[in-house]
Amino acid sequence: MSDFINKLYKNQALFYKIFLFVLTSILIVYLLPKGGKFKYDIPKGKPWQYENLYAPFDFAILKTDEEVAAEKQAIRDSHIPYYDYDQKIPDRVKEEALQEVHTVFPDSTLSIYENIIDNFVNKTLTEIYQFGLLKESDRLDPDQLIYLLKGNEATEVAYRKIFKQGAIRSFLSDEIEKAGFQSFKTELLEVFFNSIEPNVTFNNEFTQKELESKLNNISYTRGIIEQGSRIIAKGEVVEGNKYNILQSLKAEYESQVWSQSNYNWIIFGYSILVCLALLMLLLFMKKYRFSIFENNVKVTFIFFNIIFMVMLTKLVVNFKIDYVYVVPLCILPLTLKAFFDARLGLFTHVITVLLLGFIVPNSYEYMFLQIIAGIVTILTVSELYKRANLFISVGQITLVYIISYFAFIVIQEGEIETLKAEVFLTFLLGGLATLFVQPLIYVYEKIFGLVSDMSLLELSDTNSRLLKELAEKAPGTFHHSLNVANLAEAAANEIHANSMLARVGALYHDIGKMHNPTYFTENQTTSVNSHDELSPRESAQIIIEHVIKGIEIAKRNNLPDRVIDFIRTHHGTSTVYYFYKKEKEINENASAEDFRYPGPIPFSKETAILMMCDSVEAASKSLKEPTSVLIDNFVEKIIDKQMDEGQFLNSNITFKEIQMVKKILKRKLKNIYHLRIEYPE
Known part of the structure; x- marks a missing residue:
């Protein structure tokens, strides 16, 4: 029994994902229409590509909406008050x-x-x-x-x-x-x-009553097609009366009352397709976004967004099917790109659109428009925290909707007279609804504890209470953090990492030094060194402790976990070498483990960049007469030492990217020290 409980405890994350997968599948299947699905597409104005189609049962030919509307208008015009x-x-x-x-x-x-x-x-x-x-x-x-x-x-x-x-x-x-x-x-x-x-x-009441009675007695059908009659032959153009007959067959097929056995088979079929789609999403995350797959909160967030979009679309379709494009489906890739990345956002968007194809009419047209709009969303939206970018992107998305819909109408109708202005209005309303993504992202941050670039922008403000406190208590550390932030941002831009995240992490990485600011050289304003009265071991513990204190201060001030990660990892498992060396002079048997930071080592490109920038910037203060060659060798030596210690093994950063970071750091340091070419005498 205890073995079973231990196994259950160890695999609780996997069991949760299975539960989430099953629950999401059930909810989506519940929201899908439960009638039969007509197995043919009806391409208006195009040749019938399937085999000859014969009526599977007797059915009535439905009048078109235009015919019904004209008949109703004729009744109204001829009605006697x-x-x-x-x-x-x-x-x-x-x-x-x-x-x-x-x-x-x-x-x-x-x-x-x-x-x-x-x-x-x-x-x-x-x-x-x-x-x-x-x-x-x-x-x-x-x-x-x-x-x-x-x-x-x-x-x-x-x-x-x-x-x-x-x-x-x-x-x-x-x-x-x-x-x-x-x-x-x-x-x-x-x-x-x-x-x-x-x-x-x-007598308005009696007049209206008689009018409604006549309108209610309108027949919505004209003629009947008998079972076995040929409806359309292969290669015949689908237009006019043929198109109306095919639409009538589709409507009759999907409105049939199914037996319990048929109904169960339909549910079974939907369940397979929905589970298959969601399984593809989970497999994608496991193979290409394993860090997200391991985080149950993030997986829950992604599945919640899929359910939310399916539910919203279902409500709109039930209310009025003409408003289906008012649903701002592009909020989904926008949100996922803001919290994760573009590739995951687009993949999830495509899976969601495939599921929505079961709910909406003209599913091919709907899926084509939504997938194209999703691609445009991913390609155009960058730096979502800039309001102008969001408005420009929403305008582009709306324009793509309008152009795509216009093209479909031209293909289907062969003319533009049938274009309906109200459809374009729904696209505009959908575009305006997409602007709701910013407050929605804020709500998601509070509910799921995620961090977007908009929150990072707020945290990067040096007038924030915590950074102002750092500037007052440890001005040298604050200045060092600013320099590291500038270096980290430039390096992140160079290798296409998250520059905003790297900058914010750099600004807060040393807040633990507020606890004992005078024990750090950048905050010492006199020749008196606080470490002179301490043993090397005690001094090392104070230096190492700034990481632990930093984490405590960050949690007390509700900093996001993604920012706290920079505090935890910016020294990795390196040693406080200066005091270790002094201890070795006193005691040859001194253990390096007593002078080692607790870690962990960096586990992302951004945290690896911070480790490099922090070490280089701090050590650069020891350069007496810096030259271009000296700085190049200096940067190479520090970062190579970190690589030799295995500090970047978990950070998913390549050798090429490390070389690019080195290049940026060298150039930035030369700019800081205002180095120029030495001219010959």
Whole structure:
């Protein structure tokens, strides 16, 4: 049992990777569509490259979106609106009008013309309310037919037959003149206007209900293809009705309800493909990025980003499939390049795009656009911490999307009239969303404890609290660190290492000297040497201790592990040779191990560069009268000694790169000492 527990403990990193692999595969398979996948690509405007295709089952031919839209518009244009006719209002208006006649007209007039006036008012109101009075005017074309609802009956009438309130005055004036009542015009108009009120209103609810009913009854199919019928022959151009039939077959195939057995096989097939894709990514990391593969946090971060992009794309596709290009997929290679490197970022991006091909429509077009955009992202984005670079790169990515999409439309349609402006808008929105990469990188740094160039840029500020404290407590060490930072940055640029990381590591590598600053020669301002009162062994321990103290100070100030690595490795496992030599003079049996730094030795190009630059810069202060030849020999001697001690065995730096670093250090030191060519006398 104890052996099993020990084995489990030793292989916990491997078991975690297996668990992460399985969990990621399950989540991605869960997000994939569970219908069947149509096995043919439908190349619009191109010859059919497969064998003759026959209908595997009966299916209906779907109308195109344009046909459905045109049919709906025709229904809307021909739809007859409904108006409510209130039958109570005419009777009430007539009654009120007759009462108004007695109010408005004097008794002397009524004694002679009462019956005539009453008959005229009654006749006129009957004519007005024959089809009703509408408050609004000119809502529809005069010849437009409408339905007039009187109770449960609907009568079809022309819109012009309904009186409009705005036209009543002219109608009444004409009727009064025709009847010869000009002398009573004012009184009659007063009677009508005091009594008349609209009784016809637009019934929007019923109109819309009827319209929706007609729209819902639209048939989305036209005709049927019987099983066994030939759909298309090999070499036949896919266009027009053939294209619509093939799209109908694809839609029918993918929408079929599968049995439990079929469903399980589909899940099994998806699982194999997803596992295969993720396995390729793990194998790539194990072979070419082993340091990342060994770090479970980094592997988790990469898998998390893949799941995040798949989930985001799935949500957008479910919401509205036309917005699929709004998803800023290029954030994935941008983020991975910021934390790791371009090659891993592009490989992960391609794997993710292949997985997304199961989710999106027109998968070939989508994958082509996204892979091209990913390549452009990797090639164009450099020094992400510079805001201008990010904006320029996002502009280039968006332009590539637009050009690629334009080319696909031209190939598929053979014309540009079908281009949709809203698609280009989605590309612009996707480009703007890509700018979110900077705050996202900040969030990732806090969650996963990773370090990007943007954080390194902040740490390189010499006005930071820790570096200002170093400048106050150990000014000589601070000046030394600045010189080493300049040398390390130049050397890193020369061999294409991470120059920003090398510079930041150099700035902080000696912060441990703040603990006992006067025990280090660069901080001694008087002729008194603190080591004179100590034994060589005690002096060596104080010198060695600055590495341990530096690590403690760095952790207390929350410096990233990548920066702390420079503090741990900048002396490797070398010895404090000066005090070891003094101890040997006193005790011939002195052990070199007591004067050796704890290590580890450098394990990256950047930490190896720092070791070289630190040793050369510190030792260069001992040169009395430096010459060009003296500096060349001096640099060669120091770095060759480090190589002989095996300090660079784990740092993945080549002999050629070491020679390039030597060349840079020689040139920089000559510039520092202002050496010139010695002219003959």
